[in-house]
Amino acid sequence: MNKDEHYQKLKNIVSLYLPEDVSADKITAESHLTNELNINSANLVDIVLDVEDAFDIMLENEDMDGMQTINDALLIIDKKLSDK
Amino acid sequence: MEYNSILDQLPYASPFLFVDTLHKVDENGVEGAFLFKEDAAFYDGHFKDYPVTPGVILTECCAQIGLVCLGIFLLNKDADEKGKIAMSSSEMEFYLPVFPNEKVVVVSKKIYFRFHKLKCEVKMYNSKNKMVCKGVLAGMLKPTLNE
Numbered sequence: 001m002n003k004d005e006h007y008q009k010l011k012n013i014v015s016l017y018l019p020e021d022v023s024a025d026k027i028t029a030e031s032h033l034t035n036e037l038n039i040n041s042a043n044l045v046d047i048v049l050d051v052e053d054a055f056d057i058m059l060e061n062e063d064m065d066g067m068q069t070i071n072d073a074l075l076i077i078d079k080k081l082s083d084k
Numbered sequence: 085m086e087y088n089s090i091l092d093q094l095p096y097a098s099p100f101l102f103v104d105t106l107h108k109v110d111e112n113g114v115e116g117a118f119l120f121k122e123d124a125a126f127y128d129g130h131f132k133d134y135p136v137t138p139g140v141i142l143t144e145c146c147a148q149i150g151l152v153c154l155g156i157f158l159l160n161k162d163a164d165e166k167g168k169i170a171m172s173s174s175e176m177e178f179y180l181p182v183f184p185n186e187k188v189v190v191v192s193k194k195i196y197f198r199f200h201k202l203k204c205e206v207k208m209y210n211s212k213n214k215m216v217c218k219g220v221l222a223g224m225l226k227p228t229l230n231e
Contacts, residue, residue: 043172
């Protein structure tokens with residue numbers, strides 16, 4: 001899986017949890033999950049759990065704290081995959 | 085008896101406390117009971133001439149027993165933490181009415197508790213052991229809430 005595929009996969013997961021008033025077009029690599037995309041803390045957990053399943057990785061509390069933007073999440077996913 | 089400490093930590097009081105007793109609690113789930121007394125104020129208006137326990141109240145009862153009591157147990161177990169809880173989602177289906185003076189039992193099974201989010205499958209039964217409602221409830225449990 002290359003970086004583009006990771007991004008697309010993550011974008012698809014995040015799209016599921018966007019509030020009604022935020023369209024999937026607004027997602028960019030720089031998007032801040034909670035501040036810009038308005039994802040609440042409960043849905044952020046759903047995203048993290050879906051990411052674990054989709055990429056077959058385990059995430060810890062500190063990984064979640066580090067996932068502020070889409071890019072942050074991609075970096076953490078890459079790191080977890082390369083550590084496997 | 086040990087469950088009294090969980091009941092003591094509940095952040096509710098009458099008229100919005102919907103837990104009487106806990107029968108069992110472990111890290112995978114909880115079972116508890118509540119008696120809907122006929123003098124509850126909502127029976128005056130739901131419905132005008134025909135008192136039935138409102139679905140939102142049944143949901144709240146399921147949440148207080150199934151989510152909050154279990155959440156308190158899990159927080160205490162992990163770190164002796166005292167937490168705040170906020171319901172984040174509920175999806176319920178209702179099958180039978182609950183009338184004044186009915187006692188219900190709520191059985192809750194943990195789906196997951198990760199990153200401070202507790203998600204449970206809850207079922208409520210009446211005194212004839214028929215299922216009244218069931219659903220999936222989730223809440224965020226944190227020592228302090230950011231919002």
